[in-house]
Amino acid sequence: MAPELNITWVPNLRPSYLLLVLFYSLYLIPKQLRTCDIQQIKEIIYHVLVFTSYWRTKNNEDDGDPWNTGVVRNADKSARRKGARIMLQKAMNGDLSDADDDEGEDVLASKIYSQLGLEEELDDEEDVEDVEDVEDGLLDEEEDGNSQGGKNPRKKRTTKKKIQEKYEPPPLEGFESYFEQHRRGTKTSNSTLAGLPQLDLGDYYRLLREYPLPHEGERAMLMDVHRENFGQWAFELSQGFNVMLYGYGSKRQLLMGFAAKIYTPKNHIVVVNGYVPAVTTRDILNNIFATILGVEHRRKLGSNPNDMLDKLIELLDGEEDDEDNDEDNDEGASTRFPSDARITLIIHSLDGESIRAERHQSLLSRLASHPRVSLVASTDHIKAPLLWDSAKVSQFNFLWHDATTFQPYSSAEASVEELLYMGGSGRAGGTKGVKYVLASLPQNAKELYRILVSHQLQAMEEDGAGGAGEVGEMYGVEYKVLYQMGVEEFICSNDMAFRTLLKEFQDHQMVTSKKDVQGTEVLWAPFRKEELESVLEDIMVA
Amino acid sequence: MSTAIQENQGTDYDPQEHLGCYIFTPPNASSEAQRPPKRRRTSTSKGVKQKGKATAVTTTDNSLYEDDPEGELLFPQLFGGKESPAVAKRRWESYNELWEEQEKRTNEILASMNEKMLEEVSEFVKKAMPESYDGKVPTAVILVGPNIASHGLLFNQLATRIQVNERIGPAVVLSSKDATNLKGVLKKLIKDATQEDQGLDDEEDTVVTKKTQGAKLLNYDLQILQNWCQEPAHKGLKVTVAIQDTEAFDSNILSDLVSLMSAYLNRIPFTLLLGVATSIEIFHEKVPKSIIRLMRGEKFDVERAEECLARIFNDATIGAKSVLRLGPSLSDFLLRRQKNHTQSIQAFVAALKYAYMSHFYANPLSIFLAFVDDLDGLDEALKPEYLEAVRNLPSFRRRVESLLEEKNTKPVRLLLDDDAHLHDVIKASISLCRNYTKCLAQALEVLEIARSFMVNQNNKLPRHELYPKALLGELNGSPVIRELLLAMKKMNSTKLVALIDRVIATITDETDGSLQKALVPLRERIAALIKDSQKKNLNSEFDLSVSDTLRATVVSKRVQLSEKKSALTKEEEEYSKCVKAVHDIIEQYFSENMKGLEGLLLHEVFFYDLLSPHRDVFAPRSRYAIERALSRPQDYLGCACCSDLSEYGNNNPSDNPIMPTMPAASILYKLYLESGTLINTFDLWSAFYSIVGDGEGGDAGEGGVDRATGQVLFYRGLAELRALGFVRASKKKTDHLAKLAWKGL
Structure with a gap:
């Protein structure tokens, strides 16, 4: 049964595998596809073909044994399955000859099987093979070498070894590394950041200020190199192009320097910090209006950014109706945007998360395509060019310049806050936030949380495995039980009050609830043991 | 957050950094305005903007420049600032003038296409x-x-x-x-x-x-x-x-x-x-x-975009009116980009414009283009530094070297020492360059016409794709021309006359009358022959196709051939001679006019062929730049401390090792490259700290940082990697990061 199964699906695997590989390589390089030429793509496809044919030849080497072709491919990574195969083979053949040899292999196979029984992914393939080699060596010495069962796997192993040698050391670049790292499977240790003391945000900034960044001179030199291009950029802007800076390092300072350089009373500059989470296109347009009309303008702008943009473009084109100005006739002349003035928009991180959405980008591209608006922008994300389709690209009309500054990103540009609390199960806020929330809650709520946490801790203690392990509902408290305990401790007198207290916790993600199989609701605090302990400590101290 | 801001009110805190959007006001506007413009040492590509107001110039409305002659000059003074402001201004003006003309023509084509x-x-x-x-x-x-x-x-x-x-x-x-x-x-x-x-x-x-x-x-x-x-x-x-x-x-x-x-x-x-x-x-x-x-x-x-591109390209490169043209490698690059990436016409026009911009902005010799119609005015502009610059041109060097090969030292000496002689040579080569392009354009046109008469119409490269090849001189003697000439020999009289007529009609220009002169009498002779002959079509002896037989042996074919030959009438024999003559004339014409621009002195001025600015600006490799900065920071920083000159370097020549002096993000990135698809944050930290740490545990050297600072650097580096899009937090396992990008893809 098993052999047939394998034969049927192996041939199907090949074309689909090829497709998969092609898809991956093409999918992974969409950025390059824009910039690389056909020759490069050909090269990539060539490599992919070489790569797949390597797989094919490798599998064809076992052709003598038809059902192996399927197994080997799969078993490459899994010694468990390899062990299984040997055992299965034996059972299938009802192999009565060469009992000694089979015993040897068998012992090894079942050893491997039991050793790694539960692990689907093999942790260290090489090691096992070494074990096998050693075993083989021993067997070779013991027996005459005419055993059939033993020969086949050994031959296979040597060919495989050869290929592996060719592939060492593992490549760190290009698509090979991608396949290599996916093939190897991921094996990481179970250690967590809990072992690392938490760093306060305040301490973080203090230490950061105290730490003298190396390469001061070199960075200043880089900045100077870029500064020398200011004239060129200004010229490019004047010719209707927009300038885009890319490269590693914060380009804020550089761009602000450029802004100071090109600033004139007639060249209005609006700065946008795309990395600030709160920035909206409305803000940007409002600011542009403010710079044209003065801060105190009383014009109705509408609320829809698209309408605002239409108005703005009208204003810039100077096609506005005179009727609009009739009402404020005396100011009319002054509020009109002088015909020789222009607007320069400086956008730090055009790929910032808040303006990354398509509608923002299309609005900005329309704005940037206006002849009286110049755009100087920077991007940081490696996939930033994927933001725009060809229409937007042609509207933005960017000239790209490499502005690698090596200036450290400010905390606003690359937010650290989240990382600082990575101890909190990767959840923003962590247990730190819990402390603040509890401090602002009434005593009753604190008590309730204390009960929950201590109950949960107790369960963890009893289980013995708590701590480094997963946080989960297995240590939770049943809703009714918790309510009962609350009533007993005079925290709440009815279900409503209890619900209200819980709601507060749930809003702050301090309590998670889930209905289990029987339909009973289980509540628990989604933290690890150490965190729970510190929370409990905080509550008790307060 | 509030604590963070309070903490931050130290030296480097900038409240504007956290604003979403604001109107820029210069920090010290007054002092800024009085600063004198910086001077520049190098003469290429980098310039300092003349201080003052920015212009209100738009692409569509270049007339502003003329209205405002005192207006903005955005060009730097080249030659390390030695270029006189007047010349820089002239350069600026001629840029505007020439581009305006080009743009006008381009827009006309675009409009007419639709x-x-x-x-x-x-x-x-x-x-x-x-x-x-x-x-x-x-x-x-x-x-x-x-x-x-x-x-x-x-x-x-x-x-x-x-x-x-x-x-x-x-x-x-x-x-x-x-x-x-x-x-x-x-x-x-x-x-x-x-x-x-x-x-x-x-x-x-x-x-x-x-x-x-x-x-x-x-x-x-x-x-x-x-x-x-x-x-x-x-x-x-x-x-x-x-x-x-x-x-x-x-x-x-x-x-x-x-x-x-x-x-x-x-x-x-x-x-x-x-x-x-x-x-x-x-x-x-x-x-x-x-x-x-x-x-x-x-x-x-x-109408097809391709046709539109061809027309614009032809106009910009081989059109009679354009002064600055695209060089072979640049036009090849642009055409390839256009073809392979379905760029819009606008993208091509932008690239064309950038060629103009870049040429006039950075090349001091571009001033010659201002004097193409006024060669005497050039004398004033030719300062010693220009002559020096001309002497540094690759085309000048090539000229000198070829003269030296011929052991012809006297002109070399003159070229190198005698400024007055160089003046004359420059003037002569300016008109030579102009003439060259005209001839080339015409030759390409003749080629196109002749090819349209060919029977075998497939695998025809369009004219604009032949252009880069022609500039490189690859077209001369290429299969394209050989095939054409062969086909011409086999033409019958009607076709040939039509061909000659078309060719004569196109070369009405003043450029080169020789082809016309040579072809007209031949045409008359053929016409006379046709009249004399009873046959409608005269076939030349070269067109003795043997396809109508089934005879396969060589001998029989030969026999047949000689039969056919003898069957030719007198007129046809005469006609064959004419065909031969036409063939020779055209061959001669192509070999004369399809030379590459290599040998042309000063071709750098008339053909913009710098590839790298265009490639950097229109086809940037932003991801590669970031990856390179992170994996080889010394490439950018140019510092000695991060290079692998130390003892590590010898062991591992393939890649540079991780040095503790590298920026934190760089170290993390290198560790990141080595890791699998999932990364344990704590392990990453341990690896990181073992590199930058002060080595409580042992081996790391002096100058390391303590744990808390290490942690700070670690967090910031990681935050940067995340902001750049290399990692994101993974939900698969606690405190793990998912790898999102592989280097070099």
Whole structure:
């Protein structure tokens, strides 16, 4: 049964595998596809073909044994399955000859099987093979070498070894590394950041200020190199192009320097910090209006950014109706945007998360395509060019310049806050936030949380495995039980009050609830043991 | 957050950094303005802007420069600042002048390319009456092709044509961006349609718009448009609705719009234009059948973008009027990009413009282009540094070297030492360069014409793709020409005469009369021969095809050949001689005019061929730049401390090792490269700290940082990697990061 199964699906695997590989390589390089030429793509496809044919030849080497072709491919990574195969083979053949040899292999196979029984992914393939080699060596010495069962796997192993040698050391670049790292499977240790003391945000900034960044001179030199291009950029802007800076390092300072350089009373500059989470296109347009009309303008702008943009473009084109100005006739002349003035928009991180959405980008591209608006922008994300389709690209009309500054990103540009609390199960806020929330809650709520946490801790203690392990509902408290305990401790007198207290916790993600199989609701605090302990400590101290 | 801000009110805290958006005010405007412009040492590519106001210059409106001669000069003074301001200004002016001309021609081509389609569509709109389409909405489906970047321009042209030139009535262009809901679409439709009138006839319109009909109407009520149409001033006008990107248009809104238009059709004379980028079939699938049944009309094809590109390219490179042309490698690069990445025409025009910009901005010798028609004026401009620059040109060096090879030292000495002689040489080569391009352009044209007479029309490279090859001199003696000449020998008299006529007609220029002179008598001779002969067609002896037999042996073929040869009439023998002569003349002509520009002195001035600025600016490799900065920071920083000159370097020559002095993000990135698809954050930290740490545990050297600082650096580096898009937090395991990018892909 098993052999047939394998034969049927192996041939199907090949074309689909090829497709998969092609898809991956093409999918992974969409950025390059824009910039690389056909020759490069050909090269990539060539490599992919070489790569797949390597797989094919490798599998064809076992052709003598038809059902192996399927197994080997799969078993490459899994010694468990390899062990299984040997055992299965034996059972299938009802192999009565060469009992000694089979015993040897068998012992090894079942050893491997039991050793790694539960692990689907093999942790260290090489090691096992070494074990096998050693075993083989021993067997070779013991027996005459005419055993059939033993020969086949050994031959296979040597060919495989050869290929592996060719592939060492593992490549760190290009698509090979991608396949290599996916093939190897991921094996990481179970250690967590809990072992690392938490760093306060305040301490973080203090230490950061105290730490003298190396390469001061070199960075200043880089900045100077870029500064020398200011004239060129200004010229490019004047010719209707927009300038885009890319490269590693914060380009804020550089761009602000450029802004100071090109600033004139007639060249209005609006700065946008795309990395600030709160920035909206409305803000940007409002600011542009403010710079044209003065801060105190009383014009109705509408609320829809698209309408605002239409108005703005009208204003810039100077096609506005005179009727609009009739009402404020005396100011009319002054509020009109002088015909020789222009607007320069400086956008730090055009790929910032808040303006990354398509509608923002299309609005900005329309704005940037206006002849009286110049755009100087920077991007940081490696996939930033994927933001725009060809229409937007042609509207933005960017000239790209490499502005690698090596200036450290400010905390606003690359937010650290989240990382600082990575101890909190990767959840923003962590247990730190819990402390603040509890401090602002009434005593009753604190008590309730204390009960929950201590109950949960107790369960963890009893289980013995708590701590480094997963946080989960297995240590939770049943809703009714918790309510009962609350009533007993005079925290709440009815279900409503209890619900209200819980709601507060749930809003702050301090309590998670889930209905289990029987339909009973289980509540628990989604933290690890150490965190729970510190929370409990905080509550008790307060 | 509040604590963070308080903590941060130290030296480096900038409140503006956390603002979403604000108006820029210079920190020290007054002192800034008085700073003198910096001087520059190198003469290439980098310039300092002349201090002062920025210009109000737009691409479309270059006339501002002439209005304002004292205006802005954005060019640096080259030669390390030695270039006189007047010359820099001249350079600036000639840039503007030349580009303006080029742009004008380009725009004319662009406009004319769409002319035919515009003509047809506006004709359709003019004639379209609901009655002639069974009371359905008259619809023109315009297949505009996949190049969405040019659609906007096209539809604007269409709209202007319909409402301004032909005065058929208001035309409203709707794009998918306007179509968030039906209300918005109708509002825009009504607004644009009714307002348009004000621009057209100016006396009554104030009255017209103010006149209300009693009942107040909502501003998206088509009744407004109906009223507008029924006003006596607007009788007979048609309302054209053009939908620019039908595919992107929300199909529900589109169907609603069409059904509304159909409902109002007896009151408002609508015409619908649909821009379809894909195919009609796809459009059919998008819209319900019931809606499609409401429309009736025709389909129009827009001219091919490729043809448009060819015309613009030909104009810019081999056109007689252009002064600065594209060099071989750059034009090859641009054409390839255009072909392989379906760039828009606008992208090509931008690249062309950038070539002009870059040439005039950074190349001091570009000033020669200002004097092409006034060679005597050049003398003033030729300062010693220019002569020096000319002597440094690769083409100059090549000239000198070739002279030296011929052991001809005297002119070399003159070229190198005698400034006056160099003056003359420069002047001579300027006109040589000009002449060269003219001849080349003509030769290419002759080639094109001759090739159109060839029987075998397939695998023909278009002219613009031959151009880079011709500049490199690869065309001379290439298969393209050899085949052509062979085919020419086999031509019969009718064809050959036609060919000669066409060629003579194209070379009416003053450039080179020799070809014409040589061809005219031959043509007359052939014409006379045809007259004398009874045969309609004279065949040359070269066209003795043996294909009509089944004889396979060599001998039999030879026999047949000689038979045929002897069967030739006297006229035909004579004709064969003429064919031979024509063949030789044309061959001679090609070999004379299709030389590469290598040997041309000063070709750098007339052919812009710097590849790297274009490649950097239009096809940037931003991801590669970031990866390189992170993996090899010393490439950018140029510092000794991060290079692998230390003891590590010898062991591992393939890649540079991780050095503790590298920026934190860099170290993390290198560790990141080595790791698998999932990364344990704590392990990453341990590895990181073992590199930068002060080595409590042992080996790491002095100068390390303590744990807390290490942690700070670690967090920041990680935050940077995350912001750059290399990692994100993974949910698979606690405290793990998922790898998102592989280097070098």
